[in-house]
Amino acid sequence: MQGGDVEARRAAVDAIPIRPASAAAPAPEFPWPQPHRAAMFLSFDVDAESAWTGGNPAHADRLVTMSYGGYEARVGTPKLLELLDQLGLKATFFITGWAVDAYPAMAESIVKAGHEIGHHGYHHLLPDPGSPFIVEEVERGLEALKRRLGVVPKGYRAPSGEFCEELRALLVRRGFLYTSSFRDDVRPYRHVLRDGSAGTIELPTTACYDDWVLGLSTRVSPRPILSKEEVLSIWTDELDEIRDWGAMVTTVLHPQCSGRPMRMRLLREFLRYTQACGDVWITTGEAIAGRFAEFEGAGRR
Numbered sequence: 001m002q003g004g005d006v007e008a009r010r011a012a013v014d015a016i017p018i019r020p021a022s023a024a025a026p027a028p029e030f031p032w033p034q035p036h037r038a039a040m041f042l043s044f045d046v047d048a049e050s051a052w053t054g055g056n057p058a059h060a061d062r063l064v065t066m067s068y069g070g071y072e073a074r075v076g077t078p079k080l081l082e083l084l085d086q087l088g089l090k091a092t093f094f095i096t097g098w099a100v101d102a103y104p105a106m107a108e109s110i111v112k113a114g115h116e117i118g119h120h121g122y123h124h125l126l127p128d129p130g131s132p133f134i135v136e137e138v139e140r141g142l143e144a145l146k147r148r149l150g151v152v153p154k155g156y157r158a159p160s161g162e163f164c165e166e167l168r169a170l171l172v173r174r175g176f177l178y179t180s181s182f183r184d185d186v187r188p189y190r191h192v193l194r195d196g197s198a199g200t201i202e203l204p205t206t207a208c209y210d211d212w213v214l215g216l217s218t219r220v221s222p223r224p225i226l227s228k229e230e231v232l233s234i235w236t237d238e239l240d241e242i243r244d245w246g247a248m249v250t251t252v253l254h255p256q257c258s259g260r261p262m263r264m265r266l267l268r269e270f271l272r273y274t275q276a277c278g279d280v281w282i283t284t285g286e287a288i289a290g291r292f293a294e295f296e297g298a299g300r301r
């Protein structure tokens, strides 16, 4: 390391604040609706091709890379909607504005089936601190959901799973009820903004229920693909422990992964297992955030 590099590194290290990343109070324990003792926030991220172009716009001309995203509208999403219908389940679909504009019929079919629509950016751009696109991504996404679907979303999930303070404050100003991106708890809690004011309700995600890291491998994003038995073992262990804790899990499933035949088989088996438990409230983000808000309101009275 050159002398100047060491100095720059030291200045950056010295600038790290000595405070926890989150000022939120500990998540309160509150009862789930009877007869449930735990909850599953069943959610999907519908990125389509924006999953690929958001990180690298040059992928727009790489047609096979793009085709992984194209699978969502052609096969993955319709198949998942069919599965949810068969199981009698309602879920939340966080969808990018780009996917809504490129595939309006797919987006409309999700709404028509009675599922919740959440905000997931427009171009699926990483909300990195200092990014010049943070406001634009939120506004363009809101505009697309309203124009195409007549939807004003209550929930937001950050594209590529990153967040910053500017975004956290912006979402409050834009009236979002809840966000679902953080990894720091197993129960809902309320964010606290840097200035001490109240933020959105957070429904923390459960990293091991992100199907992307367990089963999607491409030329530009090579990963091991785990078998059904391996994934089921992870998913049921997490769920069973969470049931004992009386807490919640949040799935982060993508139609370009979980809409693949072998993954559907796995998801069907897992959802049937969860239903058979009989004590897990499988529902949307809006329902869980609403339950939290009710509890919080009762506590204040």
Ligand SMILES: [Zn+2]
Residues within 6 Å of the ligand: 045, 046, 047, 051, 120, 124, 158, 159, 160
């Ligand atoms: Zn995404």
